Amino acid sequence: MDTALDDIAFLANSEYRVAVLEKLIEAPRSRDELRDHVDASRVTIARILRELEERNWIENSGQAYAVTPLGDWICKEFTRLLDEVEAEHRVRRALQWVPSDLLTFDVQCLRDAETVLLEGSDPTAVVRRFVEFHHDSERAWGCTRCVAPPLIETHWELTVYGDTRVKQVLTPKALDTVLNHSTAKQQLYQMLEEANARYFVSEDIPISVGIVDDAVAINLTDEQGVQKGVLITEDESVHAWAVNLFETYRDKARPVEADAITA
Numbered sequence: 001m002d003t004a005l006d007d008i009a010f011l012a013n014s015e016y017r018v019a020v021l022e023k024l025i026e027a028p029r030s031r032d033e034l035r036d037h038v039d040a041s042r043v044t045i046a047r048i049l050r051e052l053e054e055r056n057w058i059e060n061s062g063q064a065y066a067v068t069p070l071g072d073w074i075c076k077e078f079t080r081l082l083d084e085v086e087a088e089h090r091v092r093r094a095l096q097w098v099p100s101d102l103l104t105f106d107v108q109c110l111r112d113a114e115t116v117l118l119e120g121s122d123p124t125a126v127v128r129r130f131v132e133f134h135h136d137s138e139r140a141w142g143c144t145r146c147v148a149p150p151l152i153e154t155h156w157e158l159t160v161y162g163d164t165r166v167k168q169v170l171t172p173k174a175l176d177t178v179l180n181h182s183t184a185k186q187q188l189y190q191m192l193e194e195a196n197a198r199y200f201v202s203e204d205i206p207i208s209v210g211i212v213d214d215a216v217a218i219n220l221t222d223e224q225g226v227q228k229g230v231l232i233t234e235d236e237s238v239h240a241w242a243v244n245l246f247e248t249y250r251d252k253a254r255p256v257e258a259d260a261i262t263a
Contacts, residue, residue: 007055011078016040020048021067021075024058028066087111097220097228099206102245109235117220117229126230127151133210133217133232134158141167141246142210143202146225147174149184156187159197166191169200169249175256185261192258200253209242216242 002010011017019038023029029037034045049065052058057071067075091110094117095103116129131154134140140155147170158164170178178184191197208219216238220229233239 002055007074008078008081010051010055011074014048016044017048017052018075018078020045020052021057021071022079024065024067025072025075028061028064030064034065084111090115093117094218094220094229094231097222098218102207105237105241109237110231110233113231113233113235113238115229115231118227126227129232130210130217130219130230133215133230134212137164137212139165140210140212141243143169143205143208143246143249144174144210145171145205145208145219146221146227147177149178149181152178152181152184152187155197156191159191159194160187163196166197167200167246167250168198169202169205169246169253170256171203171205172201175199175201179261188256189258189261192256192261199256200250201256202249202253205249207245209245211239211242211246214239218242 016038019040020034023034023037031042031045031049034049035042038045040048049058049060052071053060055070056068057074058065058067088111091107091113094110094113094115095107116126118126127148127150130148131150134151134154135158137158140158155164155166155168159166178188188199192199208221210217210219215232215234218231218233218238219227220231221227
């Protein structure tokens with residue numbers, strides 16, 4: 001008798017087996033109708049139908065095949081398992097760049113997170129998404145290990161020309177990046193003159209995290225600080241984790257004062 005693992009392997013080892021079950025869940029179908037919906041040969045369809053019948057997952061009325069309650073059950077649960085594994089794969093790829101000791105929330109909270117990884121020929125994709133993430137916000141808080149001038153420009157627009165409340169904790173290296181960029185430096189100076197913008201400096205920020213209203217963006221960088229991607233989620237547990245992280249580093253940071261910057 002097949003074991004549970006044997007049946008899982010049976011479904012996992014051929015995309016056509018699950019496809020046939022899914023089509024029969026939709027409606028009873030003949031062999032020819034299944035061939036029209038499933039891109040497999042006549043011989044393959046015949047073999048799959050025989051194997052599914054042997055497991056009592058489908059039945060043949062003479063005119064068409066129909067899924068049984070057992071077949072409906074196993075197909076839906078297998079599909080759910082597949083969805084979970086695919087979600088774990090997405091999260092696993094992203095979390096390779098997040099220190100594991102920082103993950104004090106249940107990582108399953110990230111199963112529906114938007115994942116933007118730096119792949120292909122567009123190295124600015126992550127920065128653009130991070131900038132888009134901040135638009136039309138009422139509050140933009142964050143801890144930042146590395147900062148790009150476009151993000152400073154976005155904060156400048158939101159505060160100088162809008163009512164967004166911005167609070168950012170930067171590492172000394174990130175602040176130097178801003179101060180060594182003439183436009184970003186001037187924009188920072190103008191922001192610090194506004195009542196709704198506050199910047200701080202703190203040593204050894206372990207990860208860059210942005211909090212925009214109810215959403216969180218986790219910046220993904222490798223050990224050399226090279227940008228790899230970003231995770232964006234509205235999960236409440238991740239949001240609470242990010243706020244706690246921000247407040248921890250803000251509380252031990254020193255403020256950046258406008259009069260200390262020569263615009």
